[in-house]
Amino acid sequence: MIDSYNDRWALITGASSGIGAEFAAQLAGRGMHLILAARRKDRMAELATELNTRHGTRCHIVAIDLADPDASRRLFEETRRLNVDVELLVNNAGIGLIGQIESTSPEDVRRLLNLNLVTLADLTYRVLPGMLKRRHGAIINMSSQAAFQPVAFMATYAASKSFILHFSEALWAEVRGRGVTVTALCPGVTRTDFFDKAGAPGWLEKHTSITPTKVVRTALKAMEKRRQYVVPGWNNYLLTILVRFMTRRTAVNESKRYFRPKRSLPEDDAAKKTTDRHQDSE
Numbered sequence: 001m002i003d004s005y006n007d008r009w010a011l012i013t014g015a016s017s018g019i020g021a022e023f024a025a026q027l028a029g030r031g032m033h034l035i036l037a038a039r040r041k042d043r044m045a046e047l048a049t050e051l052n053t054r055h056g057t058r059c060h061i062v063a064i065d066l067a068d069p070d071a072s073r074r075l076f077e078e079t080r081r082l083n084v085d086v087e088l089l090v091n092n093a094g095i096g097l098i099g100q101i102e103s104t105s106p107e108d109v110r111r112l113l114n115l116n117l118v119t120l121a122d123l124t125y126r127v128l129p130g131m132l133k134r135r136h137g138a139i140i141n142m143s144s145q146a147a148f149q150p151v152a153f154m155a156t157y158a159a160s161k162s163f164i165l166h167f168s169e170a171l172w173a174e175v176r177g178r179g180v181t182v183t184a185l186c187p188g189v190t191r192t193d194f195f196d197k198a199g200a201p202g203w204l205e206k207h208t209s210i211t212p213t214k215v216v217r218t219a220l221k222a223m224e225k226r227r228q229y230v231v232p233g234w235n236n237y238l239l240t241i242l243v244r245f246m247t248r249r250t251a252v253n254e255s256k257r258y259f260r261p262k263r264s265l266p267e268d269d270a271a272k273k274t275t276d277r278h279q280d281s282e
């Protein structure tokens with residue numbers, strides 16, 4: 001648990017843009033020092049300068065590809081070299097993958113799993129023992145609203161986020177009463193570059209979304225209350241409840257509406273098509 005942010009250290013993965021950069025801004029505003037990890041060094045350097053000017057924040061930047069199988073070990077070693085006790089770990093780095101099976105590369109699937117799952121779980125198990133020893137600390141793991149049901153045409157991503165939700169909830173129960181808390185953060189559509197990068201450019205503009213500011217504010221409040229998971233926004237929260245009352249078949253069939261490619265379905269033609277254009281509904 002974190003009773004005070006001031007002069008403590010947070011490690012944020014995926015801190016170069018979107019929700020991760022917003023975590024950096026809000027935590028710096030509360031007096032934390034930061035270790036920022038992602039691949040784009042220039043973006044993190046810019047952010048670090050801004051946060052230092054505005055809040056006096058000390059920032060260490062680690063430019064690292066967290067999809068690399070050995071990355072979490074190297075990142076954790078870096079925190080030791082800096083002699084920093086990580087009081088708050090924000091496991092935020094993640095990528096999406098949207099599209100038909102034929103246009104999805106197995107290499108991209110492997111990278112997604114390495115980044116979204118392996119690195120997150122490995123880093124969690126490296127950081128937790130120190131927190132438990134100090135009886136102090138918190139972890140926020142980035143899951144998604146997509147964790148609550150399978151999502152067609154986004155199968156690997158949604159399943160990776162289900163893993164993170166279950167993993168985090170189990171750890172939440174394990175560490176309860178030992179001064180440490182773990183919270184799974186499950187946002188719905190959020191205004192970042194995520195969908196453009198994931199293979200559905202322009203998708204965000206056509207859907208209701210929330211801001212990274214709101215997502216992070218809600219996440220920190222939930223962490224302070226030691227909640228096991230949180231879904232920012234009432235509408236999104238209600239949708240995660242609603243899905244429990246559907247059959248599994250209905251839930252997964254409903255999900256096809258969101259990311260089904262626009263053309264190519266006559267299904268017999270699917271193998272010939274490689275274009276990945278998306279529409280709102282069937």
Ligand SMILES: NC(=O)c1ccc[n+]([C@@H]2O[C@H](COP(=O)([O-])OP(=O)(O)OC[C@H]3O[C@@H](n4cnc5c(N)ncnc54)[C@H](OP(=O)(O)O)[C@@H]3O)[C@@H](O)[C@H]2O)c1
Pocket residue numbers: 013014015016017018019020037038039040041064065066067068092093094095096115142143144145186187188189190191192193194195197
């Ligand atoms: N936006 C949404 O609607 C939404 C909804 C639910 C959950 N989420 C989750 O929120 C998290 C942050 O995404 P975002 O929406 O803020 O999108 P974003 O702006 O694209 O941020 C993704 C972050 O992850 C980092 N990253 C990606 N690949 C990496 C790699 N191989 N190694 C190290 N860092 C890597 C990126 O940094 P570099 O490119 O510099 O490496 C970037 O800082 C993700 O886990 C995502 O699944 C997003």
